[in-house]
Amino acid sequence: MRQLLAGFEVSQALYVIAELGVATELLDGPRSVEDLAKATNADRDALGRIIRFLTPLGVFRTLDGRVEVTDLGRTLADGPVHSLRAAARYLMETHYVPFSGLLHTARTGKTGANEILGKPFFDWVTESPRLSGLQNAAMAGGGRVSLGDLLDVYQIPAGQTIADIGGADGWLLAELLTRAPERKGIVFDLPNIVAGASEVLTAAGLDKRASVVAGDFFDSIPTADVYLMSVVLHDWDDAAAVRILRNIAKAAAPGARLVLMEMVMPEDDGAHFTKTIDLVMLTLFGGRERTQAEWRRLLADGGFRLDRVVSGSGVISAIEATLS
Incomplete structure (x- = not known):
């Protein structure tokens, strides 16, 4: 249960890796944390600790003091066919805060995002050229997958x-x-x-x-x-x-x-990605x-x-x- 409750920590750490472009920097091979920090304009200690946190989850491997991205981690890089980098950035910049309205939804049946943002989600997104661009990129990349x-x-x-x-x-x-x-x-x-x-x-x-x-x-x-x-x-x-x-x-x-x-x-009780997305829709x-x-x-x-x-x-x- 503690691992489940820490899901928000995982999603935020993955967002940082996607936003900084860490996985993209590792596509050509392993690099030191110091080198990665310089390449991504990040703090060496903070980045190293985030990478250490994500390594047991299968996102990275460490080899002789250097960091290597796994096949799972490559999905947060630009370039691979199944890249979800745009989706990771979009989800955390647009879904994360509005999802704090889920309790409001559970109590009232009304959309939590409206309560948190003060307006419908898509109206909020389209007001920002950056968020609109992230949405298009996420829909294209995530759609292909x-x-x-x-x-x-x-x-x-x-x-x-x-x-x-x-x-x-x-x-x-x-x-x-x-x-x-x-x-x-x-x-x-x-x-x-x-x-x-x-x-x-x-x-x-x-x-x-x-x-x-x-x-x-x-x-x-x-x-x-x-x-x-x-x-x-x-x-x-x-x-x-x-x-x-x-x-x-x-x-x-x-x-x-x-x-x-x-x-x-599906109408059964089995795990299915659609059930996750249904919670987002709600x-x-x-x-x-x-x-x-x-x-x-x-x-x-x-x-x-x-x-x-x-x-x-x-x-x-x-x-x-x-x-x-």
Whole structure:
């Protein structure tokens, strides 16, 4: 129990390693603590003690007085395919303090983040260019890890134009359009969030096939043949999620298809990452993770029929639906 209670200490120590770039500095091989401290502009004694704390947890190894990063620790470095460095920085800078509102949530059922921040979480994030940038980077990096091989085992339904609703910087749409050169796309999100999408699409050579549209999916949504939403609806309670779905249904071309890339909550008592994320949704956003039956009901209320669920090696599944 003492180890469980010290979880916040672990998360803060990992954040320091991510923010300072310690794991990145170790990608080329072991280095002394003194060398690492100089390279990361850190205090030698403090950094050494943080590394010592994380070493028994499998993040580092020490060899002849030098520090080596493990495969686990490499996930906090820039560069590796499964890097979570951006996620570590985003979580600690945006989730840590609002999570102190969990007791308020437990007592009232209301979102703890609103109580602590004085406003909805996303409003607070979008006011800061730094936090907005961290959020986009975290969603892109964490999203790739969560998808696993889903984009290899799942084929997006036919349709000329794919609209990525809540698409942030457009990394997922860029990936899909690269795999489907005959298609076009739209990245749609709030102005501050979608600001970096043009750069991402241009870098992928897609500026002629994809456009960036700023807006609010609670107001209106662009017309498309296929709608994609990746880990968007879990941020919202059922009433808000249904409102988003109905706006899509209103804007959709005849015969439009919808693909939700979301987690599907298992109904047993076993450990599952979705249960961790559900606590985040409860505390920060008022959203929730959903079972397959709950997804079916939600989609029906929003004007769609669930057709199938496809899973890959990651925690995200493709929930495919048809406009009913």
